[in-house]
Amino acid sequence: MAMPARLQEIVEEFADLPVELRLEALLDYSRRVPPLPERLAGHRDAMEQVPECQTPFFLATELGDGDRVTIHFDAPPEAPTTRGFAGILSEGLNGAAAAEVLAVPNGFYTALGLDRVISPLRLRGIAAILGRLKRQVVVQVEAEKGQARRR
Amino acid sequence: MSTAAELDPAPKLDAYAHPERLVTTAWLAEHLDDPNLVVAESDEDVLLYETGHIPGAVKIDWHLDLNDPVERDYVSGEGFARLMEAKGIRRDTTIVFYGDKSNWWAAYALWVATLFGHQDVRLLDGGRQKWVEEGRQLTTEVPRRDTADYPVVERDDAVIRAFREQVLEHIRGDGRLVDVRSPGEYSGELLAMPDYPQEGALRGGHIPGAANVPWKRAANDDGTFKSADQLRAIYEGELGLGKDDDIVAYCRIGERSSHTWFVLSQLLGFQRVRNYDGSWVEWGNSVRVPIERSSEPGPDPRLKAVG
DSSP states (O other): OOOOHHHHHHHHHHHHSOHHHHHHHHHHHHTTOOOOOTTTTTOGGGSEEOTTSSSOOEEEEEEOGGGBEEEEEEOOTTOHHHHHHHHHHHHHHTTOBHHHHHTSOTTGGGGGTOTTTSOHHHHHHHHHHHHHHHHHHHHHHHHHHHHHHHO | OOOOOOOOOOHHHHTSSOGGGEEOHHHHHHHTTOTTEEEEEOOSSTTHHHHOBSTTOEEOOIIIIIBOSSSSSBOOHHHHHHHHHHTTOOTTOEEEEEOSGGGHHHHHHHHHHHHTTOSOEEEETTHHHHHHHTTOOOBOOOOOOOOOOOOOOOOOOTTTBOOHHHHHHHHHTTOEEEEOSOHHHHHTTGGGSTTOOOSSOSSOSBOTTOEEOOGGGGBOTTSOBOOHHHHHIIIIIISOOOTTOEEEEEOSSSSHHHHHHIIIIIISOOSEEEEOTTHHHHHTTSTTOOOBOSSSOOOOHHHHHHO
16 A cells, blocks of 8 residues: 555655755644644643653544544654654644555655754654554554444 | 953852853853854754754754764764864854753763864853743844864864773773663663663663763753752762762763763863763673663672672
């Protein structure tokens, strides 16, 4: 299965940029993280922390109709790089089917071409975000299946 | 030759061994236009400078600017000279470093500049956090500084930098070792978490004999350094470090231990302090080096050698 179309576009958009403009593009995405819905704002206990990120970073996923995935991120403004990753994943994955999200290669971020501007240890943060996000989706898909069987 | 910037006369700084290594936010705000002073921001987050920085400040990125792109090492003398020239810094320029995370990376950049013998390097006490919290001016405008001439100076790794082999020697002799990571990283517990390899090291724990003093103990909540008396109570009182001790500090990749290196050598005036920048990412991946996996410093390797 292919990557969700919007995520694929974002990856190509980064890859086409000269290296010195990729950071600017990431900064742009850091400004596009949607605010948390009211039920999650200030409720980090209802979200999962990603300790691989070096700053407090939290995520929550929800499964809607037709197995469409909604993802919420809580990342502090003083960590624009991590917020930028959140912005990419938010825009690239929100509304995609669960199966599409699970099919995103874990190393997709290497195609963004950020390795020359961001250190490898920091880039692992984005891999960790995706890994934890997928794990949540798997848990929810399994829970749905269980419920369907009981019905 | 133009003269170096004057010193910050703040009383707090006066109590440190080298008050000339620190400036306060209030002093810096008044000296942004000093002709031979350059403010340099060095952050963990590579995008933070772009979101707004101290007016006139240049960006020095630890990963892109200070590390060799291929080998795990710092740039060469030529590389450092090119960097300084591009940032408009001359050999006699006063560089004031500041950054996020209580100045981890700023201290690291200052330490690297010291490897190249740049004389007048200072840290902004409290770093980026304090400047922002005081509501001081920020700008997204990148300064256009004229390039400057900077000589090619060979890096001196002998005095303030330690390598793995030297650390092995160090723990067999009477060297003192300070692990500045969190207690969980020190005991090895953090690497033991199932499914979440985090630190890029195959083994967890610490170098035998190392005392655990997390870097954070030297900082106040606002990012400033603790007072000279408070620092002495920790490192001389609790830890029993003496002025002539041979001391090595390490963390995971050498950034947090740059902070402690600064405290020990510049603020407290210990004479022999080295930063082991290979740190845990190197030690915890090395074959056949001793590791202690507990929350205690562990057996003193000297005793083992005798037995």
